[in-house]
Amino acid sequence: MEPNRADTSGMTQTRHQRRYGRTRQRIIKAARAVFAERGMSGIAIDQITERADVGRGSFYYHFGSIDKLVQAIVDSIIDELVERMERECADKTELQDVLEALIVAHIRYFDDRWQDFVLYYQGRAELTLAMPFEGIESPFLRYMKVIERLVGGAAGELAVDEQKLQRIACSLAGFISGYYSFARIAPVGDNLEAELLPIRASFVRSLVRFAGTESSANKK
Amino acid sequence: MEPNRADTSGMTQTRHQRRYGRTRQRIIKAARAVFAERGMSGIAIDQITERADVGRGSFYYHFGSIDKLVQAIVDSIIDELVERMERECADKTELQDVLEALIVAHIRYFDDRWQDFVLYYQGRAELTLAMPFEGIESPFLRYMKVIERLVGGAAGELAVDEQKLQRIACSLAGFISGYYSFARIAPVGDNLEAELLPIRASFVRSLVRFAGTESSANKK
DNA sequence: GACGAATTCGACAATATTGTCAAGTCTTTT
DNA sequence: AAAAGACTTGACAATATTGTCGAATTCGTC
The missing domain is CATH 1.10.10.60 (Homeodomain-like)
Structure with a gap:
């Protein structure tokens, strides 16, 4: 039974x-x-x-129940994405390279897989609701943690604090998915990777600079 | 009748x-x-x-029909947001200031209005689907156009081409909403505006640099 | 104050969706 | 080859949702 x-x-x-x-x-x-x-x-x-x-x-x-199904799906998407991130970052040690690799991981993963991007995005959208599908939150948290760990690992002696890591993770994941989603509505070109290259580079540099900043004054 | x-x-x-x-x-x-x-x-x-x-x-x-209702709602959200952007940018002429102002407009608009952010985000998520609610797309396109116009207006003699403007718009709107949505899941602090300040500054600088870049080599 | 237009209402029939369950098929075990 | 276990199925009753429509109410006008 x-x-x-x-x-x-x-x-x-x-x-x-x-x-x-x-x-x-x-x-x-x-x-x-x-x-x-x-x-x-x-x-x-x-x-x-x-x-x-x-x-x-x-x-x-x-x-x-539907929730269990959604859970299984989101879980596997995140698994795949995480696996991809780990792989792309495997040989990178410089902070800048890791950030690059993370973005590339997303682009490569979603490239030619619009369907999976939609699932990822729909999942994120669910999370903004009062009662998202049961069990959808934890895979996304796991995903964020992975980004933080990978970035933190490469930050080295910069010793970026936890909070800063979180912000970097939010920025990175937010930027890439946000860009991706908009680029789809207002089609700019068909080769997303090539297209994103210059702006991606600038973005990474800005994150590196942010990481190097003195621990921000958030004791308002 | x-x-x-x-x-x-x-x-x-x-x-x-x-x-x-x-x-x-x-x-x-x-x-x-x-x-x-x-x-x-x-x-x-x-x-x-x-x-x-x-x-x-x-x-x-x-x-x-539901579609008409959704349409009316998305329309009014975008109206409000656009109005806010125009207002914040009104007295800015420098590219950097305009970009700053656009981000600030979003933050201010959504601040203490999580509900409206959810609507905006859900609307965006709808757009990723094969058959979104009827008439939801145009307000978002309008929104993108406004960003492009405001940015383009301030780019001045840089004469940023249309395509680049689109990319900047995608980046900007994507970044801010992406960050916002993630920041909510992995709560970093409670004052989003203060919190975003340093990273926002870096981000804006990266966009300015990107705008100044020689027309990107996208003739692959 | 009465007539028509504008607006609101909720009951109704039609349709869609849910979760269950007893019965059926296939596989392993004895 | 029979019994037990694993998996699959679609019909079923219960419930939810839809869009319509005639009646009721409110309002402007004469």
Whole structure:
């Protein structure tokens, strides 16, 4: 009765488990598409199961509620994005390089994946509401923490304090997603990476300078 | 039968027209609150009319459809924001000052008005979808144009080309709203304006530098 | 004060959505 | 090959939402 968690240890997957995983993935894939097309709120279960070509009951068997599904999706998006950030930053040690790499990670990740950007953005938008989908907040916090850690790691002897790190993270994530979203409405060109290059460079420099600033006077 | 457009010429309002306006405003006000709480998609008409303490029929009488209502709301938000930007920029002539003023306009406008920020953000999020609410796009384009005009006006002899102006506008609007939204999740402090000051300054400088850059090599 | 226009109202039928469940299919175990 | 377990299914009853419409109310005008 209780859903069998898919075997993560790789080898010993029984046929049941494979089938379980397949259906689950079908649902997730369909949901990603539907959400990216019409948003997360106000989506009927049927729209998802029908697109996944799966019985209505299966949805409830696997997820039990919309929130769980949204949670799984946002989680995986953030996982992928985080993984990408880690990878791009792996060999960077200079603060400036890390900041560059972080932006590049976002651009590369979202490039040719407008759908995933929409999910990311819709998720963020959800967070502004009074009652967002359950469990959506923590992946985003995790994401912010990763940025802070990567930036903090490269800040080296600058010893940037926690608060400053947070601001840098907000700026960085905010800037890149904000730019991306606007660039889409007012199409400036088709190669976002090339297009962003000069302004990105300026932006990074401004963050570096900010990091170097004396601990800001926020004891108003 | 056809709704009477409220008298905009100020003086000659008949009682009917006033009543018309009152109800209309009640609905809009309630909708703003509901939207800011639960998002724009997936809201039932009843949730709005009940909050407005108005009959269900009145909603259809005034707006006819959700899209029209959303349109009216987004329109007025953008109007207010644009008005604020114009005001803040009124006496500025230097590029740097104008950029500063634009950011300040946003901060001041949204300060203590989280609800309106949510509406603005939800509206933006809608735009990422395949089928956003009808008529939501144009106010946002108008908004971008205003930024471009204000920035372009102050760029003076730099003669920043159209494309560059667009990028600056995307950066500016993206940065401020992105930062704002993240700052809310990972609360850094309570005085956003003071808090943003140093990083804002850096950001503005980076935009100024970008504006001065030789027309970027985007002939890839 | 009565007639028509403007505005408001909420009941109504039509439709959509939800979550459950008993029954069916496939797989593993004994 | 039978029994038990895992997974899937779609029908179902309950509930929610929609857009309409005729009646009620308010208002301006004659």
